[in-house]
Amino acid sequence: MAGRAAEPEVIWARPERTGRGPKPAHSRRDVVDAAVRIADAEGIDAVSMRRIAAELGCGTMSLYNYVPRKEDLYELMVDAASEEYELPAEPSGDWRADMTGIARQTRAIMERHPWLTRIMTTAYGFSPNALRFLEWCLGALTPLDADPGLKMQLIAMINGTVMATVRNEQAIAERARGLPWSEAEEQQVRGAYLAGQLMTGAYPHLAALIAASPAPVDTDEIFELTITRLLDSFTPRGA
Template sequence: MTDATPQPIWNRPARGSRGPTPAHSRDDIVAAAVALADANGLNAVSMRAVAAALGTAAGTLYRYLSSRDDLLDLMTDHAIAELSPYPEASGGWADTMLLLGRHQLDLHRRHPWLRDVIHRPTGVGPSALGWFDNCLRVLAPVDCPVQAKFEAIAMMTGVATLFARSEASAPAVSFAGIDLARYPHLTAAFSQPATPAPDQDLFERTLRGLLSGLLTP
């Protein structure tokens, strides 16, 4: 009996063996899909829309991909590849992880749709594995269980996606028409004098605190 489990897109040929000579490569298809998602969001990405962007029929894309899910996986790995080459800070592992985290944040700012697909288990491709491997290399000097390192890397990605999402969607807060006297602790907080901004921005403070809490005794 043969194994019916479908092979990941990474393990399949770039195109089917049948049909005419292709006019486009798999990379062309993925680049067109990423451009559509960057411009109009993930919902704008369909096999038909990508084919139209390439000036071909939707049916031709199935010579390269079996489904839209394959396309989403390839888009995810294509975007994550932008994190390479990996930066190295002049300080220790914490400084380097912070720099890597900032690169993740910038990546999600460039590709807002990525935060909606990056956690798909089928989307863990070569670029994602390379990123994870590099983070483990940076954390090699840290004396802690490897599970804590896995958690720290995953949480760093979570912080980057959270900050990118907040920047893109957070509306201005207004208390107009609300009787704040009903909320004494909130009123007291707003009545406190302004304090100087900390030397570190919120992203840095959050990520440093998270890494320290997870990785150091």
């Protein structure tokens, strides 16, 4: 007869220690902090129980007493990064300004911890710092005349937009690091090719657009505009 399948478990409901036996040499937070340091320096693929154990100077198997699964470690790491949100005691009363500030903070946190876009999932949405974040955002959205479900959609869309923005920036940076020439040289060659294609007359709408907006794209400006347009879509008419 096959053994009983493992039951789902929430790491936050698991006591860090039972209270019996000697005090552990490390804490769960020690393990998480080491994992975050490794991921920040070397990427998420470098994070393993063996690597963390070497960082802490302990046995690999002993770490499973603190964190039983790698999925739990990822959830703890995401929560540790979420602790970096600087949330005022009370929202300002201007829901658009507050949510714009949240979007900017989310982008900054993801840029400090590039591995977040690799492991973040909605399954980790109920960790202590995620709940703190969600409660504050819902409070900030109190002035918005919308039902709670729509407010949750707005929060999710802001997070999704920021994640997509950062991941695209990361992909561009990763590709650039692998090229044997500079990004400026790459853009010059691509720009020349595009100009040649536009001169064929096959793309009149695109040619008109580029002729009207010849300036290089400012990624920060695009980000701010994207968030503004997103908030506009949730703003009641006449507000």
